[in-house]
Amino acid sequence: MRVPRLFEKAPRERLAILRILTTGYALGFLIGYTPNLLSLTHLGPAQFAPVGPVSWMGHFIEGPLSQGALVAILALTASTGFCALFGVFYRFSGPIFAALLLFITSYRSSFGMIFHTENLLVFHLGVLALFPAADAYSYDAGRRERGDEPRLVYGAPLGLISLLTVTSYLLAGIAKLRYGxxxxxxxxxxxxxxxxxxxxxxxxxxxxxxxxxxxxxxxxxxxxxxxxxxxxxxxxxxxxxxxxxxxxxxxxxxxxxxxxxxxxxxxxxxxxFGFAFLSFFSVERPARSILERFRARRLVRAV
Structure with a gap:
C-alpha cells in the first residue's frame, strides 16, 4: 500500500475506512471494559478523584456514579458509536461518540491510577468527528450523491491524525530525557x-x-x-x-x-495491532479489492 504525504488530497473511501476501523476498535474497547467500569461503582468516595475532563464532577458528587447512571451513559455511548460506525447522521453521532468516550476514559482514570492507553484513540476519534468521514460506506452516503474525485477535506484529517500520532511518541521520548x-x-x-x-x-x-x-x-x-x-x-x-x-x-x-x-x-x-497507524496507508485499496471480488461473485451466481 502506498503511504500518502501529509495533508494531500485523498479519496473519500480512505477516510471512510478509517472511520469504520477506528470506531469499530473503540466499540470493542468499550464493550470489553464495561465489566471493569461497572465494578468502579462499588468503590468508596475516598477513592474517587476526578481528573482532566471530568474534574468538574468533584464539585457535584462525592463518590462514583451510581450503577444506573453509568449503565445509561455506557448505553448512550454504545448507541452513538454504532451510529458513527455505520455513518448514521455522522455529523452528530461522530462528535457525540468521541465526547462520550473521552468522558468514559477520563472517568476510568479517576480512581487513583491514570491510564493513557486510550488517549490516542480518543484524539483520533475527535479528528474524524470534525470531518466528513461518512461520505462513503455509510447510511449518510446513501442519502446523497458525492463526487469520486480526491479532495483535501478527506486528506487533511488523515494528515492531522498522523501528525498527532508521531507527536505523541515524540513527547514520550522528550519526557524520558527530561525526567530520566x-x-x-x-x-x-x-x-x-x-x-x-x-x-x-x-x-x-x-x-x-x-x-x-x-x-x-x-x-x-x-x-x-x-x-x-x-x-x-x-x-x-x-x-x-x-x-x-x-x-x-x-x-x-x-x-x-x-x-x-x-x-x-x-x-x-x-x-x-496497527489501528493507530492506519492513517499512514491507503487503507481503501484492500477494501475496494474485497468489494470488487464480492460483486464479481454475486454476478457469477446471478448468471
Whole structure:
C-alpha cells in the first residue's frame, strides 16, 4: 500500500475506512471494559478523584456514579458509536461518540491510577468527528450523491491524525530525557521500571511477565534497549517525510509495543495491532479489492 504525504488530497473511501476501523476498535474497547467500569461503582468516595475532563464532577458528587447512571451513559455511548460506525447522521453521532468516550476514559482514570492507553484513540476519534468521514460506506452516503474525485477535506484529517500520532511518541521520548536523563540513557531507569512493575504485579497476584523478570538478571542489555526505545520515539516525525520512512517507523512502533507486552505484560492494543497507524496507508485499496471480488461473485451466481 502506498503511504500518502501529509495533508494531500485523498479519496473519500480512505477516510471512510478509517472511520469504520477506528470506531469499530473503540466499540470493542468499550464493550470489553464495561465489566471493569461497572465494578468502579462499588468503590468508596475516598477513592474517587476526578481528573482532566471530568474534574468538574468533584464539585457535584462525592463518590462514583451510581450503577444506573453509568449503565445509561455506557448505553448512550454504545448507541452513538454504532451510529458513527455505520455513518448514521455522522455529523452528530461522530462528535457525540468521541465526547462520550473521552468522558468514559477520563472517568476510568479517576480512581487513583491514570491510564493513557486510550488517549490516542480518543484524539483520533475527535479528528474524524470534525470531518466528513461518512461520505462513503455509510447510511449518510446513501442519502446523497458525492463526487469520486480526491479532495483535501478527506486528506487533511488523515494528515492531522498522523501528525498527532508521531507527536505523541515524540513527547514520550522528550519526557524520558527530561525526567530520566542520563539514567534513562544508560538503561538504569528502564531496568528499575521493568523490575518494579513485575514485582508489584507478583505481590498483587496480577498477570506479570516471566520474560521481563528473567531479563532483569542481565542488566547490561537494558542500555541498548533504552537507546532503541528512545530513538524510536525521538525520530517519530521522520515518518511524515515519505512512504519508506513511514513503513519503517510503523513496523518499529509495532515491534516496540510487542516488546512492552512481552517484558511488562502491558498491552497497548490500539497501536500493537496497527489501528493507530492506519492513517499512514491507503487503507481503501484492500477494501475496494474485497468489494470488487464480492460483486464479481454475486454476478457469477446471478448468471
Amino acid at each position: 536523563g542520563a539514567s534513562w540513557i544508560d538503561g538504569e531507569v528502564l531496568l528499575s521500571h521493568i523490575a518494579w512493575d513485575n514485582l508489584r504485579k507478583l505481590e498483587l497476584g496480577s498477570i506479570h511477565s516471566p520474560l521481563g523478570a528473567l531479563l532483569c538478571r542481565f542488566p547490561s542489555i537494558f542500555g541498548p534497549l533504552a537507546w532503541l526505545s528512545l530513538a524510536f520515539e525521538l525520530f517519530a516525525p521522520l515518518a511524515l517525510l515519505g512512504p519508506r520512512l513511514a513503513r519503517i517507523w510503523v513496523a518499529s512502533a509495532i515491534l516496540f509495543h510487542l516488546g512492552v507486552a512481552l517484558v511488562m505484560a502491558i498491552v497497548f492494543a490500539y497501536p500493537l
